[in-house]
């Protein structure tokens with residue numbers, strides 16, 4: 001376990017936010033860090049060299065997708081997900097729980113709207129052909145690829161993630177939505193805790209069985225929806241959980257979050273979690289959310305949004321985002337973003353990208369993804385620098401003041 005650890009650095013005075021370094025067998029991750037998503041062991045459209053060039057420190061792949069295709073055993077044979085995809089840096093896998101459970105249930109990570117009046121467990125299943133069924137032992141689900149039946153349990157998820165061989169793995173948890181009732185959230189939390197203990201036991205067993213492989217850090221996932229007592233209890237229980245001498249190496253903050261509660265929930269959870277272990281917030285990328293989560297103690301983030309929106313022609317800039325396929329870009333012989341240091345902005349114009357979008361050319365995906373990933377990685381890098389310099393609040397005011405002023409201009 002000596003090759004996986006977290007060293008906290010400078011804190012934001014009076015708050016939980018901090019810098020730090022996560023040491024892994026494949027190198028360090030300086031935090032806070034934006035981790036790019038490579039669901040199918042590829043950041044869509046980018047070569048590993050291009051992933052490195054946007055400044056990404058780590059890549060997050062998806063256990064559910066790689067289990068279905070090409071199979072975790074094949075990735076194991078290849079030497080793990082990093083070797084398989086030709087990436088030399090740290091990798092992360094999620095447990096597959098979110099993908100398995102969210103099928104047909106209309107899950108969303110951050111909800112901007114209020115869910116008042118929607119609190120019913122029935123709302124979720126109504127009118128939907130659910131592809132997943134959860135019980136106390138695990139989850140039955142159908143493949144989104146061919147409809148074949150599968151079952152994930154904490155033990156199955158641990159085995160898959162050991163075979164995928166990422167430096168950071170997540171415990172298998174039940175992800176609920178904000179529409180579930182309080183009673184359901186309580187039952188679900190008990191189930192997630194029982195699964196967490198089973199993950200620790202299986203992780204210990206597999207680590208011993210696969211002696212000689214690099215140690216993989218296991219993160220427990222804190223659920224509890226929007227309830228303070230549930231979030232705090234879940235965080236505390238996972239912080240002290242120990243099975244056969246095995247404890248969690250870090251923690252994930254999971255579940256759906258309302259945008260306006262994001263900071264509060266991060267604070268509740270991180271007040272309970274130990275200072276010397278890293279905390280990952282799953283699935284956020286909007287600049288406002290990144291500042292809020294970092295202020296309240298989250299260290300790492302991942303999100304598909306930068307690359308997904310890139311493929312639709314959206315460019316993020318310090319002055320908000322715009323779509324490159326609209327008229328203002330047609331004769332704009334300037335970069336996507338003035339002053340951006342990415343490959344796309346130093347080699348191409350908005351007019352060229354506008355043309356690629358209109359002509360539906362594949363190169364659009366690559367060039368837009370390079371820019372958007374660079375934007376998010378660089379933003380979090382600059383926040384880290386600001387924390388070290390004691391300028392977090394000033395940098396947030398400066399950045400968001402400009403970003404929100406001309407936001408969503410097309």
Ligand SMILES: [Zn+2]
Nearest residue numbers: 340342345371
């Ligand atoms: Zn750029």
